[in-house]
Amino acid sequence: MTAPSVPPPRVDGATGAPATGPATARAARAMLRSPARRSADPHWSDRYLPFAGVGVGGALLFGPFQRLLSDLSTPLPPAPPVTALVGLALAVAALAALTQVAAVAGPVLLTPADARWLLMSPLDRRAVLTPAVLRAAVTAVVVGVVLGGGTLSLLGIPDHGALRLAAAVVSGGSYALTGVGLAALAQRSERAAPWLRRIASGAAVLALLTGATVAAAGGAVRPLPTVPLPAALAAAAAGLLCALVTAVAVWRGLVTFPARPVLDAAARLSAAGDAVVALEPSFLSRVAENAYWRERRPPSRPWPAWPGPLVLAWLDWRGLRRRPARLAALALSTLVPVLLATVWPDRPLLFAAAVLVLGLAAASAGAGGVRRETGSPALRRLFGVAGLPTDAARLVLPALLAGAWLTGALALLEPAGALPGTGWAWLGPAAAGVPAVAALRMARRGHIDHASAPVVMPMTGSRIPLGWLTWTLSGLDVAVPGLLPLLLALSDPTAAPGPATAAQAALSALVLAGYLWRRHRRP
Amino acid sequence: MPAVVTRDLSVELGGGTVLDRVNLTAGTGQIVAVQGVNGCGKSTLLRCLSGLLRPGGGEVEVLGTAPSADPAFWREVGLLAEEPAWYPGLSVREHLELVALTHGGAAPVDRTLDEFELTSRAGASPLTLSSGQRQRLALATTMARPSRLLLLDEPEQKLDAGFRDRLAAMIRAYADAGGTVVLATHDAALVTAMNATSLRMRDGRLAEPGPVAR
Numbered sequence: 001m002t003a004p005s006v007p008p009p010r011v012d013g014a015t016g017a018p019a020t021g022p023a024t025a026r027a028a029r030a031m032l033r034s035p036a037r038r039s040a041d042p043h044w045s046d047r048y049l050p051f052a053g054v055g056v057g058g059a060l061l062f063g064p065f066q067r068l069l070s071d072l073s074t075p076l077p078p079a080p081p082v083t084a085l086v087g088l089a090l091a092v093a094a095l096a097a098l099t100q101v102a103a104v105a106g107p108v109l110l111t112p113a114d115a116r117w118l119l120m121s122p123l124d125r126r127a128v129l130t131p132a133v134l135r136a137a138v139t140a141v142v143v144g145v146v147l148g149g150g151t152l153s154l155l156g157i158p159d160h161g162a163l164r165l166a167a168a169v170v171s172g173g174s175y176a177l178t179g180v181g182l183a184a185l186a187q188r189s190e191r192a193a194p195w196l197r198r199i200a201s202g203a204a205v206l207a208l209l210t211g212a213t214v215a216a217a218g219g220a221v222r223p224l225p226t227v228p229l230p231a232a233l234a235a236a237a238a239g240l241l242c243a244l245v246t247a248v249a250v251w252r253g254l255v256t257f258p259a260r261p262v263l264d265a266a267a268r269l270s271a272a273g274d275a276v277v278a279l280e281p282s283f284l285s286r287v288a289e290n291a292y293w294r295e296r297r298p299p300s301r302p303w304p305a306w307p308g309p310l311v312l313a314w315l316d317w318r319g320l321r322r323r324p325a326r327l328a329a330l331a332l333s334t335l336v337p338v339l340l341a342t343v344w345p346d347r348p349l350l351f352a353a354a355v356l357v358l359g360l361a362a363a364s365a366g367a368g369g370v371r372r373e374t375g376s377p378a379l380r381r382l383f384g385v386a387g388l389p390t391d392a393a394r395l396v397l398p399a400l401l402a403g404a405w406l407t408g409a410l411a412l413l414e415p416a417g418a419l420p421g422t423g424w425a426w427l428g429p430a431a432a433g434v435p436a437v438a439a440l441r442m443a444r445r446g447h448i449d450h451a452s453a454p455v456v457m458p459m460t461g462s463r464i465p466l467g468w469l470t471w472t473l474s475g476l477d478v479a480v481p482g483l484l485p486l487l488l489a490l491s492d493p494t495a496a497p498g499p500a501t502a503a504q505a506a507l508s509a510l511v512l513a514g515y516l517w518r519r520h521r522r523p
Numbered sequence: 524m525p526a527v528v529t530r531d532l533s534v535e536l537g538g539g540t541v542l543d544r545v546n547l548t549a550g551t552g553q554i555v556a557v558q559g560v561n562g563c564g565k566s567t568l569l570r571c572l573s574g575l576l577r578p579g580g581g582e583v584e585v586l587g588t589a590p591s592a593d594p595a596f597w598r599e600v601g602l603l604a605e606e607p608a609w610y611p612g613l614s615v616r617e618h619l620e621l622v623a624l625t626h627g628g629a630a631p632v633d634r635t636l637d638e639f640e641l642t643s644r645a646g647a648s649p650l651t652l653s654s655g656q657r658q659r660l661a662l663a664t665t666m667a668r669p670s671r672l673l674l675l676d677e678p679e680q681k682l683d684a685g686f687r688d689r690l691a692a693m694i695r696a697y698a699d700a701g702g703t704v705v706l707a708t709h710d711a712a713l714v715t716a717m718n719a720t721s722l723r724m725r726d727g728r729l730a731e732p733g734p735v736a737r
Contacts, residue, residue: 028625031617032610112608117618121625122598190577259592260575266608297538 025127028118048462078156079343081221082214086342087154089211091147096203098143099179103197106265107136107183108257115266119259126254129262133184133250140180141173148172154343158226167229167236174239181246187261188253205332212335215342215416289323289368298322313393315369320397326365330401333358334408341418351418352490355409359431360479362405363439366397370443391440391519395512398439403432406486419490423497427486430505433512434482440515442475482511524587525550526672526703527572531581534567534727541567543727544581547705554694554704556714559724565707566604568724569674572705573602586671598626601670603661603678609649615660616645622664629668638693639663640686655681666693673697675706679713691716 078084109132110119118128152168179200186192214221301318303311320327336358337351344350364371407428414424454463480487485507489500527549534542542564549555557565570576571583574590583590586599609618616632623629636642639659649657658681665673673694679687687710694704695717708714714721723730 028621031621031624032613113610116607117610117621118625120592120597120602121622122594122627123625125594256593260577263575295537 025118025123028121028123029131049464074161075159076153076157076161078224078226079154081223082218083343083345084154084156084224085214085221086211086339088151089207089214090339090343091151093204093207093211094147095144095176095179096200096207098140098176099183100197100200100204102136102140102180102183103186103193103200105268106132106187106262107180108132108187108262109136109265109269110262112266112269115263119262119266124255125257126251129254129257133254136180136184137177137247140176144172144174144176145169146172147176155224155227160229163229164232167232170236171232171239174236174243177243178239178246181243181250184250185246185253187265188258193261208332208335208339211339211342212412215338218417292323307389309387309390309393312369312390313396316366316394316397319368320366330362330365330405331408333361334405334412337409338412338416338418341413341416345418348418348491348493351413352487355406355490356479356483356487358409359402359406359435359483360438360442360475363398363402363435364442366401366436367394367439367443370394370440374444374446388516388520392516394440395433395436395515398436399432402435402439403429406431406435419497420493421496423501426501427489427497427504430501431483431486431508433508435479437511437515438475438479438482441478445471445474478511478515482507525584526553526586527555527705528584529568529571529581532568532571532578532583533580534564534571534576535579536567541727542571542578545724545727545729547722547729549703549705551703552698552701554698554706554717554719556717556719556721557705557707557724557729558709558711558714558721563724564727565724566676567727569602569604569676569705569707573600573604573674599671601665601668601673603665603673603675605676606657607661607664609657611648611650613648614646615641615649615652618649618660618664619667622668626668635663635667638689639667655683655686658682659686662690666697671702673702673704673706675704675708677707677709679708679710687713688716694719 079087108129110129114128119125121128148168148171149165151172152165157164183196186196299322304314306314337354340351340354341348405428407425410419410428411425413419414422454465456463483504485500485503489495489497525548527547529545529547532542532545532547533540545564545568547555547568557568559565567576571578572585572590574585574592574596585596590596590600613621616636619629619632619635623632629635633642636645639662641656641659641663644652644656649660652660658678662678665675675694678690678694682690691713694706698704698717704717704719706719711721
């Protein structure tokens with residue numbers, strides 16, 4: 001064995017720079033992007049998906065502005081008072097939600113590897129954190145600009161189109177930047193961060209409830225007075241000032257930004273890294289659940305003396321009961337479709353999509369146990385309980401949650417005038433089984449299979465990996481066809497609820513039976 | 524001046540007391556090994572010493588100041604805690620080169636690879652290494668760069684018996700050269716081989732509190 005040796009420690013007691021100084025963060029990042037690690041000669045078609053994504057995204061984002069930009073010299077009438085007020089409430093809620101998401105995610109967020117190798121090093125802290133801060137800032141500005149443009153399209157442009165548009169986008173961008181900046185400042189402090197999260201949640205809830213109240217008031221709402229141009233410009237200037245002050249405070253604080261909250265955020269990112277936002281509520285819920293229980297001690301209660309499958313299913317009931325805020329959030333989210341229907345009454349597909357997505361989210365709240373077990377096969381083996389009774393028992397809670405959520409949402413849509421006739425709430429229990437099956441299917445899909453065989457596109461010759469596609473479609477492949485009677489009825493202004501309820505109940509029974517039969521055949 | 528001092532260090536997590544008025548002093552050139560059953564507070568103590576956990580009470584001094592976990596702190600302190608997140612696209616050699624780049628003055632990478640028995644896997648991604656090899660790489664990235672204090676949380680885990688002896692000799696050599704080591708361990712043989720000062724921790728309290736005699 002050769003004589004072991006390690007570099008001589010600094011024993012001179014000096015705390016200054018070492019003889020050979022450490023590199024800059026820029027040099028370290030350049031090394032991480034070393035060309036040696038890149039694949040050789042990428043084909044142009046390899047860039048197809050990113051470019052197509054940016055193109056489609058840009059076209060979608062351009063939509064809200066199209067009407068504004070078409071002719072800024074022509075006065076644009078405001079939306080009906082109810083629509084404008086509800087839209088304003090939704091914009092405020094979105095701004096608060098952005099701050100809340102930023103506070104939960106970081107917003108000063110590094111990947112776990114960067115946090116380990118760059119943050120816990122002698123590299124200049126500001127240089128290490130600057131890219132993360134810029135990412136958060138750009139995201140905030142983009143979201144804020146879209147919100148500002150959308151709000152202006154609701155309030156109308158009586159005069160000075162270009163100035164009003166500038167004021168709207170500057171206001172949106174700067175207030176969003178201020179919110180995310182405040183989240184970055186709060187991230188430094190163990191006391192401030194929970195307070196900011198509470199304030200942002202409270203603001204979002206208040207805005208949603210205000211919007212729902214306005215929507216319920218309907219025709220009784222008076223038209224909004226026109227916002228004078230100086231007031232709009234003053235609001236933009238105030239927002240800009242707030243954003244500047246916050247940005248300077250964040251920038252100055254980066255030098256001494258503590259490592260612990262960034263490491264915590266990186267750990268949360270790591271925990272959420274195997275999930276994607278697309279229709280996968282576990283992304284935020286898993287992060288929030290881990291953070292919630294890290295600070296608390298769960299009460300120990302004896303398990304009921306039931307058969308194994310029922311006890312295993314009871315795990316989800318118990319978990320949900322210990323997080324009453326989740327149930328409250330689900331209950332509150334039943335307002336979202338009615339708010340969307342009030343702001344965009346001519347786009348029934350929009351609130352139908354919201355019903356689909358949020359109904360799935362409600363069912364997914366009862367599938368946490370399956371999701372955890374999918375992520376950890378050892379956990380599944382630990383219980384040693386499987387088979388048809390287990391699958392059937394685990395369907396109950398998701399079905400109950402989805403049924404209750406759909407019933408509530410449809411019962412609210414009916415009096416708001418978004419649906420013709422009466423009796424829509426019966427579609428909720430009739431459809432309950434389908435989101436439950438879809439949620440369990442989503443919970444079992446696990447990680448994206450990046451090793452799946454790619455499909456070669458006949459026109460371009462580029463290879464499209466199938467793993468992410470099958471992952472995304474898992475669950476939706478059951479939910480969309482299984483809820484067709486409900487979705488078709490919601491998007492048809494002349495539909496009657498009776499036949500749709502009957503068709504939906506029959507289809508739900510079919511989906512449930514098919515799911516259980518398939519699980520029985522191939523456990 | 525002692526490299527590490529804690530006075531009445533207390534920590535509460537999740538409604539329970541994890542550290543209870545811990546008094547610890549580690550002088551320059553000393554190896555202090557904290558032993559105890561799982562959950563007794565060893566890792567929490569190291570997290571406090573590394574500045575990654577703010578104590579609920581008491582004082583902590585590391586190299587003369589409160590641990591700050593800022594860049595100047597990491598220039599002097601090496602921490603081995605749970606397995607780090609690896610860059611999947613970087614090889615073993617590149618991870619070591621990155622450490623050499625960010626810290627400056629690190630040992631030559633080839634020598635480090637040889638000493639930590641990783642030469643044959645230098646071109647591999649850390650994700651393809653065995654768990655023991657990954658532990659050796661984590662140790663290499665912590666020890667193969669200049670520092671004045673090493674905080675090691677169970678450095679012996681997943682290592683084979685042969686390499687444990689080698690690790691003991693490395694840590695002993697580090698301390699003999701003037702470095703200070705505070706480690707948490709379950710391996711009594713390692714403590715003996717390092718000729719370390721052993722402290723017992725139980726339910727968040729050190730069984731032998733007070734200044735540590737070498």
